[in-house]
Amino acid sequence: MPRNNNNYRPNDHWPGRPDGHGNGWGPGPQYRPGYEIDRVPGGYSRIPYRGQDYFYSGGYWYRPQGPRYVVVTPPYGARVRSLPSYSSEVWVGGALLFLAAGTYYAYQADTQDYVVAAPPPGADQGYAPAPQQIQQQPVQQGQQPGTQYDPQFSTVNGQSQEQMGQDRYECYSLSVQQTGLDPANVTYQPDPSLIDAYRRSMTDCLLKRGYSVNFN
Secondary structure, eight states: OOOOTTTBBBOSSOTTOHHHHHHHSOOSSOTTTTTTEEOSSSSSSEEEEEEEEEEEEETTEEEEEETEEEEOOOTOOOSSSOOOTOOEEEEETTTTEEETTTTTEEEEETTTTTEEEEETTTTTOOSSOOOGOOOOOOOTTOOOOOTTSOOEEEEOOOOOOOHHHHHHHHHHHHHHHHSSOOTTTOOOOHHHHHHHHHHHHHHHHHHHHTTTEEEE
């Protein structure tokens, strides 16, 4: 991406770029994942991703649910051509992300579009997932909490609790990127094959980092 010689930040002029000075939420209804509507708002784009159809309109993502549509958290890796004007800038070091309706995006200079990105560590996601969307496994000695789809794992090489937490987060992030399933923010029942792919990815990653892995 071109650099601005005055402040060493990426050039602020590219197609579809919002000014980045919004608060991350538009003036209309501020939908959260799980909210249902009768029809997708006008001007939407249909975005197929990993065998599933999503509908994008005004910064929000929808999926069909029976005769209605439900607001969902988009999968990491999905792309859109433009972002709403209410998007806000989030600088992480020298990298620029945009936050719109609870979703982070990174601009891709080669394709001139925006890709849904994982939130930076410690960043505010813009909304709190509904309690039923995060189902934690019991935490036992030597194990880390995770979602209902995560394997339990324990240390083999004497990793510290801090290291285990970091490894679990990195494996989780990698598995979300590889499969498109984010179980911590899922708002619908995923296809069993997608759940299996996520679990296999998590297991493979944890095994490579020297942990003992098993499911209940």
